[in-house]
Amino acid sequence: MKKQLLVFLELLTVFTFALLATTCGGGGGGGDDDYSPKVATAPVSLxxxxxxxxxxxxxxxxGRGNIKKAGTIFSVFAEGGYFTLTxxxxEGNVHFDMGIPVDASGKPIQFVYHDEVDTEKFFRYVQFTSESGEISALAADNFLSTIEFHKIEGQPIYIRxxxxxxxxxxxxxxGNSYKLNENVFYLDGSFYRKSERFGDESDGSDSVTWPQAYNAAKEAPRFNGMQGYLMTITSDAENKFVYDQ
Structure with missing residues (x-):
């Protein structure tokens, strides 16, 4: 069996923001001691x-007024907590790609895809793609404002x-053709692409050395101006995502 390499593409985001909040008691919005902006790049206001x-x-x-520019892929991630969709x-020609549900303790469970999204699940991550090539800033901002975030006691919540x-x-x-979610995949701010299959089966071995895989990733064609490199799996969610591809 020939091996297949997954190339990780370093992402240059159009914009991204993150929110950091520590757990707190009930009442109010939490105040400066409970929440502070962590990362913000124009044109995003937190x-x-x-x-x-x-x-x-x-x-x-x-709340509203956080997103001020359109895009093609929209994703929301929460760590140290989870969220529910109302x-x-x-709005627009946008479809749900995938999500990572969690249990009440925040532990990820089986991925869901396409028509499996609903308002009853707790989510760590959701992702949407525009089939027409654009998700308007207003549509994304309106949707984001309806998401309800929940903290896990004793943990800070990080939202991206x-x-x-x-x-x-x-x-x-x-000049090689690509299509998102077919031969180039996206997850939480990063792009992934499978390499060409390679390996020498003449000796009955399907092994590939780390230097072979590393060099193959470095030599892969650039995507959207980004150079790929051999990925390192850093979480159970990423491992499951890669396995599913």
Whole structure:
């Protein structure tokens, strides 16, 4: 059996932001001691504090006015907590790609895809793609404002939102065609591409050395101006994602 290499593509985001909040008691939005912006790049403005919903315990939103530029891939990630969706669709020709549900303790469980999204699940991560090539800033901002975030006691919650502006399909720097979610894959701010199959079966061995894999990744065609490199799996969620490809 020939081996297959997965190339990791370093991402240059159009914009990304993250929110950091420590766990706190009920009431109010948490205040400066409980929440502070961690990363922000224009054109994103962050709220000064998470907004706690008055009618629900341990339920927060980020409000409106956070996203000011369109993109093609929209994703939301939460660590140290989880979130629930009150809406399952983004306005426009946008479809749900995948999500990572978690149990009440925040432990990831089986991935869900396409029509498996619903408002009953707890999520660590969700991802949407625009079939028409654009998710408007207003549509993304409206959807983000409806997401309800929940903290896990004793843990800070870290929230990351990406809206990438990458063509859904096209050619890489060497003229090879690609299409997102077919031969180039996206997860939480990074792109992944399978290498060409390689390996010498003449001696009955299907082994590939680390230097072979490393060099093959470095020599792979650039994607959207980004040079790939041999990926390192850093989480159970990423391992499951790679295995599914």
């Amino acid at each position: 709220p000064k504090e998470l907004l706690q919903k008055e009618d629900k315990d341990n339920t927060y939103t980020v 809406e399952t669709e983004i 939102v990406n809206l990438e502006s990458v063509p859904i399909e096209g050619e890489d720097d060497e």
